[in-house]
Amino acid sequence: MKSEGASEAAQPRAPGEGELPGYTRVAAFGGVYSNHLALAEAVADARRRGAESLLCLGDLGAFGPSPDRVFPILRDEGVDVIRGNYDDSIARGLDDCQCGYTDPADNHYARISYRYTFRNTSQENREWMGRLPSHRRFRLGELEVLACHGSPRQVNEFLWESTTPDHFLEKLAREHGCDVILGTHTGLHWSREFAPGKWYVNAGALGRPANDGRTTVTYPFLQARDRDLEVEFVPVAYDHEALAEEMRREELPEEFVETILTGWWTTCLEVLPGKERARGRW
Template sequence: MGRRIAFISDIHGNIKALEAVLQDLDEKGISSENIYCLGDLVGYGPRPNETIEFIKKYNIQSILGNYDEAVGFYLPTCGCNIESENDRMRSKNSLEWTAQHTTDENKEFLRNLEEQISLEIEGYTVLLTHASPYSINDYVYESDTEKQEEIAEELDEDIVIFGHTHYPYYKKIENKIFINAGSVGRPKDGDNRACYCILELGEDISVEFIRIPYDIEKVAKEIEGSALLDVFAEVLRTGRDIK
């Protein structure tokens, strides 16, 4: 049996989902030194401070997501894929609310997160990045073979692990491995349960995507009771991006 490492991503202020995932990891015997967060701790969800404090309390090594960057550095947009006026309105609501409800201390924590981390585990090199090796707000979907081939050609590491799209997948391109860890707090792949992945490295490589139920309705109602847009609650309920 090799070393097991867990990767969580895109929590988006959903403390209930994060607590459920960490409880599952504890039951699996995976401790915090073997857990990495791939960014986007905040945004869209009702508990940005509690989420950050939880990550700090358990000393989970995290990298910077585009939403963390926007809130931490007081940027005017989240760097999201805004395609319409409706998207722009939702982005503005979420970013302004999250910035207003995140403490200065926690914004400083976000500002100090590294953009990428390179690890060596059991003889493999692993790059952790939020979206892609190129950019903090790039999109690399499972079907983006041409983009993956470009990345694979330039990638020094054996494995690249990321989030951002909220769609989990494992894909091998040439001799490189691409893993999207999915989203803990805001899945969009049609499964509304919290998602994370476990990578086991040894003689062989194995990747397991884990889905964890949590009290979605409680979080959804908290969103609806705040100045955040109700559509963010529906994304949690459906596990899909609502246009």
């Protein structure tokens, strides 16, 4: 896939720029959050479905145990990875994850998670993350896809289903030159055809459940039908109890473990809009 500049918003392609790689079936993985067990299951599932390309949209660490375990899977399986805000922070040794929390409780848990992840990510993996591109472009059938972490203009922008109007997405697609915007960052998956032939797909997260009371995690499987796009959100069952055990062994907060075991988010809730927050338990 074609990668773009490391720290700039995605620019539209200039006329005459080289051909983009083309696919008809792509699997996209949202935030992994160190959940290496879910990542391995999702990769296997995507291969079984005949994915021609596997793409990870960033935020490899946070929340889960032993962050270095996700890197061999990504490299060995040839997953194309984009740098998320968490990866950027860890790679550059910033003070926090750039999620922008202001609530004291959210900040408390975000700091625990960030310090743990920073301490347990090897120098080699930090440097690798620092070299990741911030965006990727490819063709899916006849559609041009722009894959990013938050939004095409800002790595840490939250695009929630209930606060993202169609006309705003149209502006992004127009300004950044694409038919499909593929992102993550929110941890909640959703998709919408916001104008004829134009789609937004949020991959959600592999790292934790979608705040829906289920222990499965989710990834989108994208299939092209000429100028049409089919998005299937695939639930991935994995050994979540084993992950919870690993988290406890690493002495991560019991609140994080509870999310893995119950499917309900317990922390970092401040940023959720009312509609999304109301669907959860906490």
